[in-house]
């Protein structure tokens with residue numbers, strides 16, 4: 001073996017020859033570790049996301065004492081976290097308080113104010129009415145949008161009870177009630193543009209609906225599962241039913257989906273607060289109304305818009321046509337949710353008929369409304385709860401909230417709805433308390 005020829009003459013002269021790597025070797029040395037690192041990272045992220053989803057679903061994290069408690073212990077009226085965070089962000093009871101003292105009549109949306117001394121409601125004269133007063137009036141009804149108003153002539157039967165108003169600490173006050181109103185005009189007030197859709201509904205019967213027809217319809221969801229329908233009242237507020245929250249009182253996992261007619265295809269919006277009237281109601285019948293406050297205001301568009309609240313004096317005669325919509329069961333009992341939003345037309349059924357012996361035997365109160373069709377077969381059902389019962393006059397109004405009923409579609413036992421006019425003062429008070 002000739003070793004000498006392999007030895008460098010001088011060790012300082014070594015200039016190691018750059019070894020030329022094949023693409024396969026380069027891939028092995030550089031590509032494989034990168035891929036391994038990326039894969040590990042993806043795995044870590046997936047595991048972390050899944051762990052978080054599972055933890056969020058089954059556990060509540062006590063942030064200050066850094067420990068988990070089972071989710072069912074959150075909002076159970078007992079403090080389980082050391083500093084009580086588990087009882088802080090829960091569905092809130094907001095009892096129906098004193099009258100907010102302001103209301104709008106179906107007669108051209110004219111403004112009425114309560115005289116607290118006499119307990120009498122009076123129409124507001126247009127004399128000296130200002131934009132500031134319009135804002136105050138709408139603020140008392142819990143709107144924070146820019147109102148519009150105009151003068152409308154006093155009708156022949158309205159002359160008696162017309163007043164001028166002023167303002168005192170953001171509340172309207174009756175200034176004089178001597179009946180003089182020089183302008184001879186009342187205030188017609190609109191707090192928010194509402195109840196307009198791009199497309200009118202057409203056919204009667206359960207058929208597919210378009211979000212262009214019902215841009216106020218939302219899906220109220222717990223852990224991404226559709227529980228109830230709801231309607232957009234303004235950028236912050238969704239009207240729905242109280243019984244939707246019966247099983248889950250923690251606000252965190254509730255989300256609202258708005259802006260599409262397919263159940264699983266819309267962006268989901270975080271909820272800030274949920275209000276109901278009280279917890280001690282005889283489920284599901286009494287006071288079945290809830291207000292959901294969104295964390296961020298909605299941006300209105302063709303597919304996301306508010307519906308109007310009814311006027312305080314909007315009485316609906318039997319047989320008045322109304323509309324129902326929802327993703328609820330299409331068959332009673334073992335049905336499943338409909339992926340597409342469905343719509344149907346129904347009629348007001350008077351409470352006496354609805355309370356008959358062969359029907360609800362007196363369970364339907366004045367604060368509820370029955371609607372259906374005589375032949376049966378068209379009705380709301382499980383999963384439609386919380387959604388609107390709608391009436392169209394100049395605009396679309398949410399006159400009812402899907403609440404309860406015996407079965408679905410039975411001609412003798414139509415759907416029963418929370419009568420929204422009976423809760424206007426509550427809706428106004430809750431929103432006002434959050435302005």
Ligand code: 4AZ
Nearest residue numbers: 380381382385404405415
């Ligand atoms: C429910 O369980 C339900 N047919 C909603 C509406 C009606 C019945 C039940 C009315 O949410």
